Amino acid sequence: MDWGQILSNSASFIIAPATIAYALAAVGLSVQFGYAGLLNMGIAGFMALGAYGYAISSITFGLPWYLCIVVAIAASVVYALILGIPTLRLRGDYLAIVTIAGAEVLRLLFLTSSFDQYTGSADGLTGYQGSFRDSNPFPRGSYGFGPWTMNENQAWVTVIGLVLLAIAVTIVFLLMRSPWGRVLKGIREDEDAVRALGKNVFAFKMQALVLGGIFGALGGVIYALPSSVNPGSYVTSLTFFVYTALLLGGAATIFGPVLGSVVFWVLQTFLGNVLPALAGIGILPVSSSQASTLRFILVGVALMLIVIFRPQGILGNKKELTFVK
Amino acid sequence: MSSDSTPVPAPAAPPVPHAPRPKSTGLHKGEAVPGVAKVDPIIIADGVRRTFGGLTAVDVDHVEIPRNAITALIGPNGAGKTTLFNLLTGFDKPDAGSWSFDGKSLSGVPAYKVARMGQVRTFQLTKALGLLTVLENMKLGAKGQSGEHFFQGLIPGIWRKQEKSIEAKAHDLLRKFKLDAKQADFAASLSGGQRKLLEMARALMSDPVLVMLDEPMAGVNPALTQSLLDHILDLKDEGMTVLFVEHDMHMVRHIADWVIVMAEGKVVAEGPPLEVMQNPAVIDAYLGAHQEIDLGEITGRYHAEEKN
Numbered sequence A: 001m002d003w004g005q006i007l008s009n010s011a012s013f014i015i016a017p018a019t020i021a022y023a024l025a026a027v028g029l030s031v032q033f034g035y036a037g038l039l040n041m042g043i044a045g046f047m048a049l050g051a052y053g054y055a056i057s058s059i060t061f062g063l064p065w066y067l068c069i070v071v072a073i074a075a076s077v078v079y080a081l082i083l084g085i086p087t088l089r090l091r092g093d094y095l096a097i098v099t100i101a102g103a104e105v106l107r108l109l110f111l112t113s114s115f116d117q118y119t120g121s122a123d124g125l126t127g128y129q130g131s132f133r134d135s136n137p138f139p140r141g142s143y144g145f146g147p148w149t150m151n152e153n154q155a156w157v158t159v160i161g162l163v164l165l166a167i168a169v170t171i172v173f174l175l176m177r178s179p180w181g182r183v184l185k186g187i188r189e190d191e192d193a194v195r196a197l198g199k200n201v202f203a204f205k206m207q208a209l210v211l212g213g214i215f216g217a218l219g220g221v222i223y224a225l226p227s228s229v230n231p232g233s234y235v236t237s238l239t240f241f242v243y244t245a246l247l248l249g250g251a252a253t254i255f256g257p258v259l260g261s262v263v264f265w266v267l268q269t270f271l272g273n274v275l276p277a278l279a280g281i282g283i284l285p286v287s288s289s290q291a292s293t294l295r296f297i298l299v300g301v302a303l304m305l306i307v308i309f310r311p312q313g314i315l316g317n318k319k320e321l322t323f324v325k
Numbered sequence B: 001m002s003s004d005s006t007p008v009p010a011p012a013a014p015p016v017p018h019a020p021r022p023k024s025t026g027l028h029k030g031e032a033v034p035g036v037a038k039v040d041p042i043i044i045a046d047g048v049r050r051t052f053g054g055l056t057a058v059d060v061d062h063v064e065i066p067r068n069a070i071t072a073l074i075g076p077n078g079a080g081k082t083t084l085f086n087l088l089t090g091f092d093k094p095d096a097g098s099w100s101f102d103g104k105s106l107s108g109v110p111a112y113k114v115a116r117m118g119q120v121r122t123f124q125l126t127k128a129l130g131l132l133t134v135l136e137n138m139k140l141g142a143k144g145q146s147g148e149h150f151f152q153g154l155i156p157g158i159w160r161k162q163e164k165s166i167e168a169k170a171h172d173l174l175r176k177f178k179l180d181a182k183q184a185d186f187a188a189s190l191s192g193g194q195r196k197l198l199e200m201a202r203a204l205m206s207d208p209v210l211v212m213l214d215e216p217m218a219g220v221n222p223a224l225t226q227s228l229l230d231h232i233l234d235l236k237d238e239g240m241t242v243l244f245v246e247h248d249m250h251m252v253r254h255i256a257d258w259v260i261v262m263a264e265g266k267v268v269a270e271g272p273p274l275e276v277m278q279n280p281a282v283i284d285a286y287l288g289a290h291q292e293i294d295l296g297e298i299t300g301r302y303h304a305e306e307k308n
Helices: A003-012 A017-035 A043-059 A065-087 A090-111 A113-119 A129-132 A150-177 A179-189 A191-196 A201-222 A234-248 A258-282 A289-307 B080-087 B111-116 B134-140 B156-176 B192-204 B222-237 B247-255 B273-278 B281-286 B295-297
Strands: B042-053 B055-066 B069-075 B094-100 B119-123 B210-214 B241-245 B258-263 B266-271
Touching: A003 A258, A017 A043, A017 A150, A017 A179, A017 A201, A017 A234, A017 A258, A043 A065, A043 A090, A043 A113, A043 A201, A043 A234, A065 A090, A065 A129, A065 A201, A090 A113, A090 A234, A090 B247, A129 A150, A150 A179, A150 A191, A150 A201, A179 A191, A179 A201, A191 A201, A191 B094, A191 B111, A234 A258, A234 A289, A258 A289, A289 B119, B042 B080, B055 B080, B055 B258, B069 B222, B069 B247, B080 B210, B080 B241, B111 B119, B134 B156, B134 B192, B134 B295, B156 B192, B192 B210, B210 B266, B222 B241, B222 B247, B241 B281, B247 B273, B258 B273, B266 B273, B266 B281, B273 B281
Parallel strands: B069 B241, B069 B258, B119 B210, B210 B241
Antiparallel strands: B042 B055, B042 B094, B258 B266
16 A cells, blocks of 8 residues: 555645635535525536536637636526526525526536537537647646646646635635625525515525626636536536535635635545555455445545534534524 | 604603603594594505415505504404514515505515615514624614625725724614623524514614514513513604504503504504503403403412402
8 A cells, every 4th residue: 555645646636626626616605505595506507607618618619718717607697697586585495406406407408419519418528728728827847846746737727726716715705794794694594584674685695696606617617627528527416525525614614615625625535545445455345446436425424424513614613503503 | 644754743751761651642533443544644554455375364454553653563363463564564465455654655665675765673583693693683784884785895995984883873772772791692692582672673773764563572571571661662752653563461551652453354443552452342352351350360270369
């Protein structure tokens, strides 16, 4: 068992594009679920829109990379409005049902061969990074050190990802200490009470859904930028993984989603390396491919344990726990 | 029927503390029958009807709420009092009817706009926002906050000054309601009675014209009841109109200037409290014949003669 390699692999995920992508999506989910109490069970749909929005506008329409990001954002805004207008007036559970269904509808639309020429159907899309890589200010070479060594393209994705994440976290930080954030938290507690105080609850919920959706789409863009877009990535379990990251860090915290994503990916990678290795030397009585699937079971168990024993997450306020309804 | 905002000149209250404050009289025109016209009504409802399936919860032909007075809405359980409250505040939509507040029609106006017009309400089941602090609860009640707009909220410079003045106002009200020691605590940590106080104080943050209280006394201990009563009387002195639903007849008699009795969705009687409570229809429908008799005598577990 090569512990050095396992630990290095795990550590590399502290700032990997996938981690940043999850963090962006989890920040979006913290706005929707953590602060506004909107049970969006379809964050994978927003991420898919971001990824496909970027890839299709690059391949089919040949737009430069920054306009592709704008298209991804616009697609998620339109999607949030379509989802929100009929459901935000209803009780919260309906939003969960509609978002989970909406994400599946999107995934199946991207998967169907009817739009093969745009979406690549089951093959997904590749080769949309041209404009992004052309804009790369890093000369060819190797950057970083130790586990965090990357080539110039990876470095550029990481930098753009970190910039977007910093912007997202800053926006959430500023909003949640403003009166706007106070109304949102009030809606999470009891929307009728907030309505009775003269606040347009529907508009606030819609703004939260759209803002979170934009961050989700940006997460999708960063998720797709290093390699390819594959419809199999945007399944419902992606939503649950982002939820795990969010709840791990703390749903109603600023940095919780970021920390949660880092912990999630480092642990994921660690288990994905350690379990097959353990199986290989005969400690686990399973085959090595079974062992790597075992980590997903452990993710599910972890999600349950968090919700039962530490619902406020790593960074959440202990005091709030006393009053969990 | 005018939207004239000058309140009815109530008999001047003597500025002596703890003296019983006189009730407003002369609120109505003509005989005090159900649906009687008021001298200066703030709410006028016409033909408001709400059915739930086969049940007609509210069917009010005509009712007017007098301005700058304290009006009690009483009636047996299921009489439609809370439903009427919900209809008047836009939380529920009637099947038919029209109603106006301050001369402006409220038909089809959503609840948040009703609240912005100056008609705020509290709830029978108290809605304190548990995971917000008491002070945050209060600040949420203020109207017209620029920081509540998405983009303006991003820039603290825009709303900080207003936030300071809102906070000062919240402190004043909290002091008045004796909640100032609790301001940094989560509202979830308050007792039931304190939540009632908080909800009322929060409603006052918006400088309302009409305050609608749904069972303000339910679950409040006797000592707190007295201070709540004083707060409600203060509201009238400050020029507000109060409409409340209550089952505590002592309270109704003590502070209401006008009483509206509902039964089976209809207004069955209205008038000044003492007269209404003598009305045989009201006694039959709601108060019961034994309202002045000790409960022990009715149940036969206690006899007045046994008492020395």
